[in-house]
Each structure stands twice: as C-alpha cells, then as structure tokens.
Amino acid sequence: MKRLLAALLASGFFSGAGWAQDGGVWLQVEARPTLNQAQARARAYAGRFDAVSGYALGSGWYGIALGPYDPSEARRLLEELKSSGAIPGDAFIADGGQYRSRFWPVGARGDAPGAGTATSPAPQQAAQPAPEIAEETSEPPRETLAQARAAEAALDQAARERLQTALRWAGVYDAAIDGAFGAGTRSAMADWQQRNGFEATGVLTSSQRAALLGAYDAVLEGLGLEAVRDEEAGIEMVMPTALVGRGDVEPPFVHYDAKGDVAARVLLISQPGDSRRLAGLYEIIQTLEIVPTDGLRGLESRSFVIEGTDDSRVAHVEATLIDDAIKGFALIWPAGDEGRRGRVLAEMASSFRALPGALEPAVLPADDAPSVDLVAGLRVRRPLREAAGIFVDAQGHVATAAATVEGCGELSIDGQSGATVLVEDEATGLALLAPAGKLAPRDVASFRTGAPRIGDKVAVAGFPYGGALPRAAATFGRLADTRGPGGEADLRRLDMRVQPGDAGGPVLDMGGAVLGLTLPGDRQADRVLPEGVALALDAETLVAALEAQGITAQRSEVRDDQTVQTVARRAGEITALVSCWD
Incomplete structure (x- = not known):
C-alpha cells in the first residue's frame, strides 16, 4: 500500500492534476450516527490524508469524505484505495448534493461543499489500512450482508416506504410504494449501489441508507x-x-x-x-x-x-x-x-x-368559452368554425366530422392552410382530409376494432377553445352502449358531455387506442340528444374508409391500461386542429 500511495504521489494525482477546484466529487468513506463518532473518525482520517471533510447528511447521520476530486479520476482512486484497504470497502463517490452543514475541520465554516478553494489532498505519510479510532469511541466493523439484512428487517412500514420513495427519486425505482422489498426493490437497490461505487448486493447497509436518504432530503434545504x-x-x-x-x-x-x-x-x-x-x-x-x-x-x-x-x-x-x-x-x-x-x-x-368553507364564487362562465380575442389580447381573423381531427398516417392525413368541413372556402390542419377533402360522407358523418404539403404529426392513431366493453372508461380529445389552445384537451367519461340510440351498429354512445370543438376528435380507450370519432350530434336533424350523451362513429367504419383511399390504418390488438395523464398526452399527440374559413 505504501508503494500504491507513493505511486499516486509521484504521478501527480495528489499534487493538483486530479484536483477539482469546482464541480468535483467526493469519496465518502464513512457515515456515523452521532456527531462525536463522526468527529473521531474524521480526526483519524485527517491523520493520514489532507482534504478530509465532514458534513451532516440529514436523518441524524454524519458523513466523512475525501476530496473533492475531478470526476474522471475519482473512480480510479476509489477502486485503488479500496483494493489496498486504505479506505473501507463500502466507500463511494458522492456529488456533494447531500451534504449540509460542515462539522470538520473543527471551526470550518460554510455549508456548500466546494464553495471555497481546497488544498491538494496529499497523504501526510505512507498510508496504513483504514484508520482506527480509540477503543472508547470505536464502532463495529463495516456491516456484513447478514447484518445489513438484520438492520433492514428492523425498519417499520413508514421507513420502508420512505426508502422506496428515495429510490424512485434517485431514478432507479418505478414500482409501487408499498414497503414490500420484492424483486423490483432489490433490483433498484442494486442499481443504486452500482451507480455509487458499492458492491451491488441488493441490500443497503445502514450507511448506504443514510447516504441515499440524506441526498433525498438535501434538495429541500432552505425551502421552508x-x-x-x-x-x-x-x-x-x-x-x-x-x-x-x-x-x-x-x-x-x-x-x-x-x-x-x-x-x-x-x-x-x-x-x-x-x-x-x-x-x-x-x-x-x-x-x-x-x-x-x-x-x-x-x-x-x-x-x-x-x-x-x-x-x-x-x-x-x-x-x-x-x-x-x-x-x-x-x-x-x-x-x-x-x-x-x-x-x-x-x-x-x-x-x-x-377544510370547511370556500371563497365566494367569481364571475366565471361555466358553459361558454372565453373570447379568443381576450385570450390572445389581439383581434384576429376568426374561422367560421374549428373542431378536431385524427391524424391517421405519417403523411398528415386527417379524419374528421363531415359537419366541420361543410361549406368551407378554405381548410387548414394545425394552422397549415390549403387542405383538401378526399371524402365527405353525410351518411356516416365522416370526412377525410389531405394536407396541402408536408405535415409531420406528433403521432398517429392506432385503431382498436371489435366491440368494446360497455361501461369502460374512455377519453375524448378536442379543441373547445379552437386555436386559443395549441394542444387538444382530453375529457373522460364512459362508454354507455356499443350501438346508437336507434340501434345503429356503426355508432357508439358515450356517457359524457362534449363541446362543439370536440367534434371530429378521437375517442380513446384507457390503453390509448382509438375506438371511434366523435360526431357533433345525431345524424338525423329532427332528433336532439339529451345533455350528457354523445355519439361516435365506430373504428371499423373509420378503418374501412381509410383503406378505400389507400391509407393503411394502424391497429392495436393488445390493451394495456395507462394512467389518465398518459392517455391525455396520447390524445393530444394524435389530435389535429381543423379550421374552416369562408
């Protein structure tokens, strides 16, 4: 080991070549649960190394660190010092984000690691194995795997859930916060250990838990x-x-x-x-x-x-x-x-x-959209009508409601004017549009054919405020029936309230697949739908119309339910704004 540190010194590692004046990282060598223990350990390391610092980690723990070093050199130094026994085997690289108030050196001031310029961390003498402290303050040796499992078993439910939350925050865990340390949690722990220079056992030691939770809590410092x-x-x-x-x-x-x-x-x-x-x-x-x-x-x-x-x-x-x-x-x-x-x-x-009580109601329209003029702050040319459409292929072809394109002198898709009508079918209420030029949609619809389940949750995407909002909004409701009110096989009845700007937009299941196209109302002019009821043209009719125009429709056979946010995002990506001008 003397030869190792002598070689490092001769190589210039400790003399400045590997030193990070700012933006560096630390080698965290230990963490202790009391300030007295941490000060004793820091004193022991300071007898061997310069650039020894001690910081509060939060959750009642204190860390001892060497550095900072340049990130490109820190990992090499970590492995060499660990393999030589100069520092404990569970030492790891830390970015300093988890460090709070500084307790070592005694009398040091400043809570921000690396805020000042440090001196070169050269060893003061030939290194010995990891320093020991006096018997009256000595701690048990580094936890074995069995000891780590025993310490983990003593955690209560809240502590276990908090650990999973911290793992999620660290970007290694995406399953449920349930306090159950199954295969997903073990894999996340191993991933975190590997990222931080530990042996990937899948069981965190007490000091590793302290480091993880300290980093998790550190981001909230100073927010009150x-x-x-x-x-x-x-x-x-x-x-x-x-x-x-x-x-x-x-x-x-x-x-x-x-x-x-x-x-x-x-x-x-x-x-x-x-x-x-x-x-x-x-x-x-x-x-x-x-x-x-x-x-x-x-x-x-x-x-x-x-x-x-x-x-x-x-x-x-x-x-x-x-x-x-x-x-x-x-x-x-x-x-x-x-x-x-x-x-x-x-x-x-x-x-x-x-709590009980609420503010007095403001004068806010519950049904009507605010004026586009007021939203934009300027008077602009307004279209005759604006509604939604569905991007059906990568070339920008759009399916929409036939009523949207009726009597239009000019059509635009997502603000691009010059769109042409390929199909306008009054019988089904469907229209197919082609863009004037190259138009790249964010995504295209994937259609689910066949009869959906009555009562399933569905989403309708549209533009209740037209061009005032550049992205479609999603409204959620239920599939009331797989047929229209008159028994029409090509219609779906929805239990939800839709607005005129939703016409022509997609109806999606909770897997993000399109079940149909929202219609502006009953296709028979002498019938008015009751409030809270909407109709949609079914996916089979849509797909047949697309294929008749040589457009290959994407199909989705497997349903994998997603969150409301995911379905809303998906709806926004496949929904086009269709504007009709005189």
Whole structure:
C-alpha cells in the first residue's frame, strides 16, 4: 500500500492534476450516527490524508469524505484505495448534493461543499489500512450482508416506504410504494449501489441508507416547507414558505407570490361549484398566461389536472370537486429545477386537505368559452368554425366530422392552410382530409376494432377553445352502449358531455387506442340528444374508409391500461386542429 500511495504521489494525482477546484466529487468513506463518532473518525482520517471533510447528511447521520476530486479520476482512486484497504470497502463517490452543514475541520465554516478553494489532498505519510479510532469511541466493523439484512428487517412500514420513495427519486425505482422489498426493490437497490461505487448486493447497509436518504432530503434545504392553514380558502397544505408569501385574494384564487430570487408561485383554488363549473374552470385555467400551453391536460367528472412547460416555467394545476366546493392548487416553478420541483409538488399534493368553507364564487362562465380575442389580447381573423381531427398516417392525413368541413372556402390542419377533402360522407358523418404539403404529426392513431366493453372508461380529445389552445384537451367519461340510440351498429354512445370543438376528435380507450370519432350530434336533424350523451362513429367504419383511399390504418390488438395523464398526452399527440374559413 505504501508503494500504491507513493505511486499516486509521484504521478501527480495528489499534487493538483486530479484536483477539482469546482464541480468535483467526493469519496465518502464513512457515515456515523452521532456527531462525536463522526468527529473521531474524521480526526483519524485527517491523520493520514489532507482534504478530509465532514458534513451532516440529514436523518441524524454524519458523513466523512475525501476530496473533492475531478470526476474522471475519482473512480480510479476509489477502486485503488479500496483494493489496498486504505479506505473501507463500502466507500463511494458522492456529488456533494447531500451534504449540509460542515462539522470538520473543527471551526470550518460554510455549508456548500466546494464553495471555497481546497488544498491538494496529499497523504501526510505512507498510508496504513483504514484508520482506527480509540477503543472508547470505536464502532463495529463495516456491516456484513447478514447484518445489513438484520438492520433492514428492523425498519417499520413508514421507513420502508420512505426508502422506496428515495429510490424512485434517485431514478432507479418505478414500482409501487408499498414497503414490500420484492424483486423490483432489490433490483433498484442494486442499481443504486452500482451507480455509487458499492458492491451491488441488493441490500443497503445502514450507511448506504443514510447516504441515499440524506441526498433525498438535501434538495429541500432552505425551502421552508411548512404546513399552511388558509381559513379563507378552506385549504391546508405544505408550502415552500421561504419562497412564497400570501398575497391578494381574487376568487377563485388565493395568491402566494414569490418573495425572493426564486420565481415560484402557489395558487390556492377554492370556490363553490359542481361538475359543470369544474369543467368551466378547467377550460379557463388553460388560457392563463402563467400556464404554458405545452403539456398534458385531463378532465374527469370530479377532478382535473393541467400541466404546462416552456423555457421559463413549469406549471402544475389540480382541482377536485369535494362535496359542493372545488378545491385545489397550482404550483408554478422555474424551469430547469426539476429535482426540487418534483419533491415540493409531491409534498404539497400528499399534504393537501380541504377544510370547511370556500371563497365566494367569481364571475366565471361555466358553459361558454372565453373570447379568443381576450385570450390572445389581439383581434384576429376568426374561422367560421374549428373542431378536431385524427391524424391517421405519417403523411398528415386527417379524419374528421363531415359537419366541420361543410361549406368551407378554405381548410387548414394545425394552422397549415390549403387542405383538401378526399371524402365527405353525410351518411356516416365522416370526412377525410389531405394536407396541402408536408405535415409531420406528433403521432398517429392506432385503431382498436371489435366491440368494446360497455361501461369502460374512455377519453375524448378536442379543441373547445379552437386555436386559443395549441394542444387538444382530453375529457373522460364512459362508454354507455356499443350501438346508437336507434340501434345503429356503426355508432357508439358515450356517457359524457362534449363541446362543439370536440367534434371530429378521437375517442380513446384507457390503453390509448382509438375506438371511434366523435360526431357533433345525431345524424338525423329532427332528433336532439339529451345533455350528457354523445355519439361516435365506430373504428371499423373509420378503418374501412381509410383503406378505400389507400391509407393503411394502424391497429392495436393488445390493451394495456395507462394512467389518465398518459392517455391525455396520447390524445393530444394524435389530435389535429381543423379550421374552416369562408
């Protein structure tokens, strides 16, 4: 080992070639559960090495680290020192994100690792095996696999779920948070160990758990996450109180505005209402400037979720109909800070609690869309009508409702004018359009033929506000019948409320496959459908019309149910905006 460290010294590794003035990484050699133990271990390492630092890790643990080093050299040094016995076998590379207040060297100041310029970490003398501390402060040797399993078995349910949550946050786990350490959790643990320079046993030692949880908690430092009880809104939830403070009350919102350098905002949503007013609020919120237009949207009978992102911000809005009140919140966060945003959002959502009371209702239209002029801020040329269509192939051909294209002097698809009508069938209510030029859809529909199950959950995508929103919005309901109200075999009856801008859009199952095309109403002019009932042209008729035009339709035979957010995103990708001009 003396020869090893002498070689490292001669190679210039400790003299500056491998040293990282900033952006470096650390070799975390140990973690201890008490400050006294950690100080003793840091003192022992400092007798062998320069550049020894100690940092609080959170959760009551303290880490001892060497460095920082250049990332390209750190892994080589880690393996060499571990193989020589100069540092423990479970030492690992840390990026410093989990380090909090600094406790070593004694008297050192500053909580940000690497904030100052460190000196070269040369050994002070020929290295010995990992330093030992005096008997009165010595700890048991590194945990064996059996000891790690025993320590893990002592964890309660909450601690086990928290560990799975931290693994998910670390990007190695995507299964249920259930506290059951099955094959998925074991694989995630092994993946995390391998990424951090440990032996991949699939069982975390006590110090490895401390390092993982310390990193998980470190991103929340300085945010002031505390429960806020807003009696006026009738909402209690955790908020980043160091970043936002209560501002104006403008029903249905209570504003919590940024009070520092971080451009974060929170809106509490509160007003009396029913499902109709919930749907109206869902549409209006999408027109707000603070909610970027690019992102998923999903509306169900008693709740909605809206997400939007652009180069400057990420917005998440959710609201639920609870008894006779609509309660929810919006989190607006700067773009590029997903680690903290995701944690804050999870804390807010999990702590949300509706209290009695609500803000007085604002004057918000529950049925009618706000003027496009007001949304855009300018008077613009408006089409005769705008509705939805379905991208059916990669060339940009679109299926839509025949009523959408009736009497049009000009047609456009997603803003590209000059589209032509290939088929306009009044009997089925179907029209097929060809784009004027090259048009690359985000994705194309995959059709599920055959009779779907009555009562299945379905989604309809469309443009209730036309061109005011560049992405289709999804509304969720149920399949009421596999035939029309008059027994029509080529129709599907839906138990849901659709708007004129939804006509021509896709009806999707929860696997994301298209079951049909939304029609604007009953094909017989002398019949009016009751409210909450909609009709769709079935997928078989659609596919036959496409094949008659030489268009090969994609088919989906296997159904794999997805989340509401995933289906809403899929709906937005295959739905086109069809505009009719005079």
